[in-house]
Amino acid sequence: MLSGERVLDYCWVGAGALVTQTLALYGAQVIKIESRARPDNLRLSPPAKPGQTGLDVSGYFASRNSGKKSFALNMAHPAARDIAAALARASTIVTSNFRPGVMDRWGLGYADVAAANPAVIYLSMPMQGNDGPHRDYVGFGSTIAAAAGLVHPSGLPGRAPLGTGTHYPDHVPNPGHALVALLSAVYRRVRTGRGAQIELSQFESTVNLVGPALLAGSAGAPPPAPAGNRVPGAAPHGVFPCREPDTWCAIAVGTDAQWAALCTALGRADLLADARLGTLLGRKAHEDRLEEEIAASSRTVEAWALMRRLQDAGVPAAVVATAQDVLADEHLRKRGYWVQQDHPAMGAMTVAGLPFRSDVDEAGPTPAPLLGADTWEIAESVLGMHRAEYERLVAAGVLT
Amino acid sequence: MSPEPLEPLEPLAGVTVVDWTDHTGAYAGRLLADLGADVVRVVPPGGDPAARVGPFVPGADGRPVSTFERFVNLNKRSVALDVAARDGRDVFLRLAGRAQVLLHTAARPTLAALGLGPDELAAANPGLVQVSVRPFGATGPYRDHLADDLVQLAAGGLLSLGGYADTAPIAVAGHQTYLAGSIVAAGAALLGLLGRLHDGRGRAMDVSVQEAIAGALEDAVPTYDLTGRVRRRLGEVPREAGTGTFPCRDGHVAMVAGRLGTAKAWTALVRWMAESGVDGAAELTGPVWEDFRHRQSEPAIARFREVFGAFAATRGKAELYAEAQRRRIALAPVNDVTDLRADAQLAHRGFFVPVDDPVLGATLVYPGRVSLVDGRTTLVHRPAPAPGQHTGEVLAELGVGDEQRTTLVAAGVL
Numbered sequence: 001m002l003s004g005e006r007v008l009d010y011c012w013v014g015a016g017a018l019v020t021q022t023l024a025l026y027g028a029q030v031i032k033i034e035s036r037a038r039p040d041n042l043r044l045s046p047p048a049k050p051g052q053t054g055l056d057v058s059g060y061f062a063s064r065n066s067g068k069k070s071f072a073l074n075m076a077h078p079a080a081r082d083i084a085a086a087l088a089r090a091s092t093i094v095t096s097n098f099r100p101g102v103m104d105r106w107g108l109g110y111a112d113v114a115a116a117n118p119a120v121i122y123l124s125m126p127m128q129g130n131d132g133p134h135r136d137y138v139g140f141g142s143t144i145a146a147a148a149g150l151v152h153p154s155g156l157p158g159r160a161p162l163g164t165g166t167h168y169p170d171h172v173p174n175p176g177h178a179l180v181a182l183l184s185a186v187y188r189r190v191r192t193g194r195g196a197q198i199e200l201s202q203f204e205s206t207v208n209l210v211g212p213a214l215l216a217g218s219a220g221a222p223p224p225a226p227a228g229n230r231v232p233g234a235a236p237h238g239v240f241p242c243r244e245p246d247t248w249c250a251i252a253v254g255t256d257a258q259w260a261a262l263c264t265a266l267g268r269a270d271l272l273a274d275a276r277l278g279t280l281l282g283r284k285a286h287e288d289r290l291e292e293e294i295a296a297s298s299r300t301v302e303a304w305a306l307m308r309r310l311q312d313a314g315v316p317a318a319v320v321a322t323a324q325d326v327l328a329d330e331h332l333r334k335r336g337y338w339v340q341q342d343h344p345a346m347g348a349m350t351v352a353g354l355p356f357r358s359d360v361d362e363a364g365p366t367p368a369p370l371l372g373a374d375t376w377e378i379a380e381s382v383l384g385m386h387r388a389e390y391e392r393l394v395a396a397g398v399l400t
Numbered sequence: 401m402s403p404e405p406l407e408p409l410e411p412l413a414g415v416t417v418v419d420w421t422d423h424t425g426a427y428a429g430r431l432l433a434d435l436g437a438d439v440v441r442v443v444p445p446g447g448d449p450a451a452r453v454g455p456f457v458p459g460a461d462g463r464p465v466s467t468f469e470r471f472v473n474l475n476k477r478s479v480a481l482d483v484a485a486r487d488g489r490d491v492f493l494r495l496a497g498r499a500q501v502l503l504h505t506a507a508r509p510t511l512a513a514l515g516l517g518p519d520e521l522a523a524a525n526p527g528l529v530q531v532s533v534r535p536f537g538a539t540g541p542y543r544d545h546l547a548d549d550l551v552q553l554a555a556g557g558l559l560s561l562g563g564y565a566d567t568a569p570i571a572v573a574g575h576q577t578y579l580a581g582s583i584v585a586a587g588a589a590l591l592g593l594l595g596r597l598h599d600g601r602g603r604a605m606d607v608s609v610q611e612a613i614a615g616a617l618e619d620a621v622p623t624y625d626l627t628g629r630v631r632r633r634l635g636e637v638p639r640e641a642g643t644g645t646f647p648c649r650d651g652h653v654a655m656v657a658g659r660l661g662t663a664k665a666w667t668a669l670v671r672w673m674a675e676s677g678v679d680g681a682a683e684l685t686g687p688v689w690e691d692f693r694h695r696q697s698e699p700a701i702a703r704f705r706e707v708f709g710a711f712a713a714t715r716g717k718a719e720l721y722a723e724a725q726r727r728r729i730a731l732a733p734v735n736d737v738t739d740l741r742a743d744a745q746l747a748h749r750g751f752f753v754p755v756d757d758p759v760l761g762a763t764l765v766y767p768g769r770v771s772l773v774d775g776r777t778t779l780v781h782r783p784a785p786a787p788g789q790h791t792g793e794v795l796a797e798l799g800v801g802d803e804q805r806t807t808l809v810a811a812g813v814l
Binding site for chain 1: 431432453559568580585618654725743746751754760
C-alpha cells in the first residue's frame, strides 16, 4: 500500500528504526544509510546466537529493521554528500533521529532537501527538539522516560522510582507518535501534492504520556505518589504469586461481582462471607490483609491454570508473561503475531509482527538486511550508476 | 458555494472520524483530531466511559472531573447517543455512513447484537476504515478475556521487566496501555486511510493492546529466541555500572553512561567524580573499567553505586543534569509533573498551552503537541467538549430535523 514511497532513512538505534520498519512492512522502499566505517550502533548490540559474531548477527538490530534495504555510504567521505543528495531527490520521505545539526552538516537539512524536492516529507526526531537551551543534550529511552515524568510515579513508596524497567519511549510512544504524524502527511501529500516538515522531540512526545497528571497538576492536584500496583478504584488489584518460583498472576477486581467471583474461584468462602470485604471501600480499608489472603490462595495454583480459572469466572486476570511466555502464547500464535524469518546471516529467527491485522493488506516478512546488501541494486536502479563507477566508489571508500 | 481548499493546512483536514471507544481507545481519536481530522466522539447518555479513569480533580459543582478524559478528548466534538436503542443505531449508522474512519472498542458479539458487525458497517459505508481496539484483539482464543491496564501489561510481557528484583513485578503508572493501544490504533487508522486512497476500499483493522505491549520488550524476545536466556526485572540496579536510577540530594537521577560498548561517557563520568574529590573515583579509572564486560560484573555494579551514591548525595538533580550534559553524559532528573512545568527547554519551546475548560470551569494546562508539523507549535484547536456538547450541531449536519431530534431526546436516545 506504500509501494509508491521511497524512504531515505537515517534512523538509527531506537525509536526511528521502528517508524521506518512499519513503512517497509507496508511496502515502502526504505533505504537505510549506514557504513562499515560507522554502522548503526544496534548492529553491535546483543543478543546474537552462540558462536555468531560480526555486524550482521544482532537479534536486536534484526528485530527493528525488517524489510529495509541497506545502502553502505560512508558519510565521513566528502564524495558521499552528492550521492546522499541524489538519493534525497529521488525519495518521497527522508527520516533521521540524529542530534540537531548532523543532517545539516551533510547538506541534508530540510531546507536543502526541500529546495530540490519540495514535496518531500521530512521527519526528524531529535531528543529535545531542534532548538532551545537543551537541544544538544544526550540521552536514551530510559533517561527520556525519567525526564518526562514517567518514572517518578512508578514504584513502591519509600523505594527508588522504577518506570517500566526498559527504554519504553523508544518502543511504543515515540515511534508511534512519529508514525501518526508521518502517515498523516503522506495522506495530505497524496491528496494535494504538498510536502511536510515534521519535528518530533522525543522528550515532548513522551511528556504526553503523563498528560492526565499534568492537567491535574495544573488544576492544583499534587503530583501522583508511587503506589505499587494499587489503584484507587479497584481492590484487590495487584500481582500475586503462583505455584512455581517467580511466576505471577495479575488480578484486577473492579466490582463487587468480580470480588464474589474471585472468592468462589479460589474456594475462599470465608472471604466472601466477610462483610467488611463486601464493598470496595471495605476492601481498600483492609488492602494489606486482603492481598495476603489472596496470595495465600494463589500460591497453590499454577499460573496459567489460575488465569484460565479466573477468566472463566469473569475476573480480569493474566499471567505476568516473560519473553519466553509471550513467544509460546497460544493466543498470539493463533493470531499470527510472531513472524518466522530466515535471516541470511543468523538463520531461523522469530520477530514480532505489527500489533494489528488488516482484512485487506498483508505486511511482508522480509528479514533485516546485511550491511550494504543492497548498495549496488539501489545505486543502479535509483541513481542510474554504472558498474565501473560503483566499483570506483567502493574502492575509494565511499560506498562501503 | 465555496470550493474545497486545494491545499488544506491541516494534514487530516476533511477527514471525519467517529470515535466510539471507551477509555482504552480514546487517545487514538485525540491524535487524529490534533492533526486536523473532525473527530466526533460518541458517548452514551450516561456520560463518557473515559471519565471512569483518573486522576480526578474537583469540578465547579464539587463532583470529580477526570483529567484523563479531558486529556484524551481535546480537539474533539461530542455527541451523546444511545447506540443500543433502535433509533440510536440508525443515527449512528448515518454518522458512520459519512465518515472515513470508525474507531471502536466493542467486542464482536456486542457489535453483532447491535447489528453493527464489520459486514453490516461495510454495507452501510463500503469505504469505511473500521479500527477495533481490544485488549487481546478481535480474534483468537483470548479475544473475550477481561483486562484492565495492569492485566494488559502482564499479558503483553512488559510487567515482567518492571519491579524490584526482590518484589513482585510492578507496573508503570499512568494507564500506559490505554495510551499505547490508542497510539497503535491511530497509526492503523492512517494506514487504512492510505489504503483506501489507493484502491477505494474500506478496511477492518484489528488492533491488539497485548501485541502493542509485546512489541515493547526491547531485546527480551530476541534474547530468548537466540540464546534461551529469559530477561527478568532488575529494579533500579540494571546490568551495568554507570547505568540506573540513583538517589541524589533532592530526589533521583537516571543515567546511562557507557551503553553499547562505548567508553567515552564512562570516562567523562569518572573524570567528573575524580575532579570533585569523591572517595573511590580513582579506583574506577583505567582500562579494566573501560571494558563494558567488567562494568557488567556484579562487584563493579555494586562498587559504582557506592562511589556515585556518595558523589550524588551532596548534589541536586538540576545541578547534576546540567553538569552531566555539559560533559556529554546521558543523565536526566527523575522529574515529577511540577518539575516539568519548570523545565527550561519546554518553556523555551512554548510546549505548555493553557485551555479554558468548559467542564471544569477553570484553566487546564495541556502538553501543546505530540510533534511539530509544518513548524506550527501548537496542535490545540478546541477544548475538550462537555459530553454531548455537539449533539444538536452534528445531528443538524446529518439532516436530522428539530422535530425528530425532540422525539429522540424524549425517548432517551440523545
